[in-house]
Amino acid sequence: MTGQDSKSQACDDLELGDVLHEECGVFGVYGHADAGALTVLGLHALQHRGQEAAGIVTSDNGQFIPERHLGLVGDVFGRNSQAAKNLKGHFAVGHVRYSTAGGGHARNIQPIYADLAGGGLAVAHNGNLTNAHALREELVAEGAIFQSTSDTETIVHLAARSHAQRIVDKLIDALKQVEGAYSLVALTSKKLIGVRDPHGVRPLVLGQLEGAYIFASESCALDIIGATFVRDVAPGEMVVIDQDGLRSHFPFKTQKPRFCVFEYIYFARPDSNVEGRNVYESRKRIGEVLAEEAPTQADLVVPVPDSGVPAALGFANQAKIPFELGIIRNHYVGRTFIEPSERIRHLGVRLKHSPNRAKLKGQRVVLVDDSIVRGTTSKKIVEMVRDAGATEVHFRVASPPTTHSCFYGVDTPNTDELLAHKMDVEEMRKFIGADSLAFISMNGLYRAVDGGIREPASPRFCDACFSGDYPIALTDQEGGAPQRQLSLLADVA
Numbered sequence: 001m002t003g004q005d006s007k008s009q010a011c012d013d014l015e016l017g018d019v020l021h022e023e024c025g026v027f028g029v030y031g032h033a034d035a036g037a038l039t040v041l042g043l044h045a046l047q048h049r050g051q052e053a054a055g056i057v058t059s060d061n062g063q064f065i066p067e068r069h070l071g072l073v074g075d076v077f078g079r080n081s082q083a084a085k086n087l088k089g090h091f092a093v094g095h096v097r098y099s100t101a102g103g104g105h106a107r108n109i110q111p112i113y114a115d116l117a118g119g120g121l122a123v124a125h126n127g128n129l130t131n132a133h134a135l136r137e138e139l140v141a142e143g144a145i146f147q148s149t150s151d152t153e154t155i156v157h158l159a160a161r162s163h164a165q166r167i168v169d170k171l172i173d174a175l176k177q178v179e180g181a182y183s184l185v186a187l188t189s190k191k192l193i194g195v196r197d198p199h200g201v202r203p204l205v206l207g208q209l210e211g212a213y214i215f216a217s218e219s220c221a222l223d224i225i226g227a228t229f230v231r232d233v234a235p236g237e238m239v240v241i242d243q244d245g246l247r248s249h250f251p252f253k254t255q256k257p258r259f260c261v262f263e264y265i266y267f268a269r270p271d272s273n274v275e276g277r278n279v280y281e282s283r284k285r286i287g288e289v290l291a292e293e294a295p296t297q298a299d300l301v302v303p304v305p306d307s308g309v310p311a312a313l314g315f316a317n318q319a320k321i322p323f324e325l326g327i328i329r330n331h332y333v334g335r336t337f338i339e340p341s342e343r344i345r346h347l348g349v350r351l352k353h354s355p356n357r358a359k360l361k362g363q364r365v366v367l368v369d370d371s372i373v374r375g376t377t378s379k380k381i382v383e384m385v386r387d388a389g390a391t392e393v394h395f396r397v398a399s400p401p402t403t404h405s406c407f408y409g410v411d412t413p414n415t416d417e418l419l420a421h422k423m424d425v426e427e428m429r430k431f432i433g434a435d436s437l438a439f440i441s442m443n444g445l446y447r448a449v450d451g452g453i454r455e456p457a458s459p460r461f462c463d464a465c466f467s468g469d470y471p472i473a474l475t476d477q478e479g480g481a482p483q484r485q486l487s488l489l490a491d492v493a
C-alpha cells in the first residue's frame with residue numbers, strides 16, 4: 001500500500017475524507033503513585049488528537065509494563081479494565097494515535113519500547129519525521145529489524161546504535177539525525193524526558209501535580225487531572241526529570257520557531273493554551289477578522305459544528321448578526337459505523353450533521369467553518385442548509401485556502417486532492433454551491449493569532465499547508481517520490 005493509498009483509505013471514513021486528522025497526543029508522568037491512572041485521564045483529554053489506538057507504558061521497579069491497544073481511551077482503559085489495573089508504577093508515558101485504516105497497524109501503536117545497552121527506553125511521539133524513510137532504508141541495509149512501520153521506531157533504532165553511555169545521550173544522538181516535527185515523551189527506568197523539535201512545530205507542555213511532573217500535548221490534559229500548568233517546553237528543548245529534579249538542555253542547532261498555526265484553527269482543544277495563547281480566544285479572534293475582511297448581508301451566522309463554533313461566534317460579534325445553531329451535530333456517530341460507499345457517504349453527512357430547520361427557513365445564512373479540504377463536506381452542508389429553506393448561503397472559512405499537504409504529523413489528502421490546489425475561490429464557490437465564499441487572508445490569520453502580519457522571509461508559524469513554505473526539509477519527498485509520511489504507512493515495501 002502506498003502512502004497515497006493508505007491516506008485515501010484512512011479518509012474514507014464517515015467524515016467523508018474531508019477533515020484533517022491530528023495524528024497523535026502524548027502524555028507522561030514522573031513520580032506519582034497513580035501514574036498509570038493519571039495517564040489514562042490525560043489521554044482521555046487528548047482523545048481529539050487520535051482515536052484509533054491508545055497505549056501506555058509504566059515503569060515499576062525498573063520493569064516496563066506496556067498496554068497498547070486499538071480503540072478509544074475509555075474503551076481500552078475503562079473502569080475495571082484489566083489493562084488499566086496492570087499499569088503499576090510511579091512513572092508512565094502514554095499516546096493516542098490517529099492511524100490509517102487497513103491491516104497490520106496494531107503493531108504501530110505507541111509508546112514504542114525496547115531494551116538498549118544501558119537500559120530500557122519507551123518513546124511516544126507526536127509529529128512526523130521527514131527523513132524517516134531515508135534513515136530506515138540505511139538502518140535496514142545495515143541489518144536493523146523493524147517491528148513496526150512507525151517512524152518512532154526509527155528514533156529507537158538510532159538511539160540503540162549510539163555509542164553514548166547514557167540513555168539521554170543516546171536519545172540526543174538519535175534526534176540529531178532526524179528531520180521533521182516531533183514532540184515526544186520518553187521513559188527510561190530512572191528518567192522522564194520531554195523533547196520538542198528545534199522548530200517547535202507540535203505542542204508540548206509541562207505541568208506539576210502533588211510534586212509529580214507531567215508532560216502533555218496540550219494544557220487541557222493537565223486540567224483534567226488538576227495539575228498546574230508550569231510552561232511550554234521550548235522549541236529545541238529537552239527536559240530531563242529524575243530524582244534530582246528537572247534539568248533543561250538545548251542540544252540541537254537553534255532554529256527559528258515555526259509552531260503549527262493550524263493548531264489554533266482546528267487541532268488543539270478550545271480550552272487549551274498553547275504557546276501562551278488561548279485556543280478558544282484565538283478562534284474567536286479569527287472569526288472577528290474574517291468578518292472584517294469578508295462582510296456580508298445576512299440574517300444569521302451559523303457554525304459548522306463543532307470546530308466552526310468559536311470562529312462563528314467571533315464573526316457574529318463583529319458583524320453584529322445573530323448567532324444560531326442552525327446545524328446540529330450528532331456526537332454519537334461511530335467512525336466505522338457504515339461502509340464508505342458513495343451512496344452511503346451521502347447519508348453520512350446527514351448522520352453527523354442535521355439542519356435546524358426552524359432556524360434556517362427563509363433566512364440568509366453565513367456558514368462558518370474552520371477549513372475546506374476536499375470540499376465534499378462543504379458542498380453537502382451548503383446543500384443541506386438550502387434544502388432546509390435558507391434563501392442565501394454565504395460560506396466563510398477561518399483559514400486561508402488549504403493548498404498543500406502537511407508532512408509534519410497531520411493526515412491530509414495529497415496536494416492534488418485538495419480543492420484549493422485545483423481551483424480558485426470562484427471555482428470553489430461554484431463547486432460547493434454557495435452564494436459567496438471567502439477565506440481569511442494569511443495576514444488576517446497572523447493578525448488574529450499573533451497581532452502582526454506575516455513576514456515572508458521569516459514567518460512566525462508553520463503555515464505550509466496554506467503557503468507551500470515548508471520550514472523543514474522534506475527529504476523523503478525528494479526525487480519525485482510519492483507523498484508519504486512513514487507513520488501513515490500500513491506496510492513499507
Ligand code: SF4
Pocket residue numbers: 201260261262263405406407408409410462463464465466
Ligand atoms: S503544514 Fe499546516 S498542518 Fe502541517 S504543521 Fe504546518 S501549518 Fe500545521
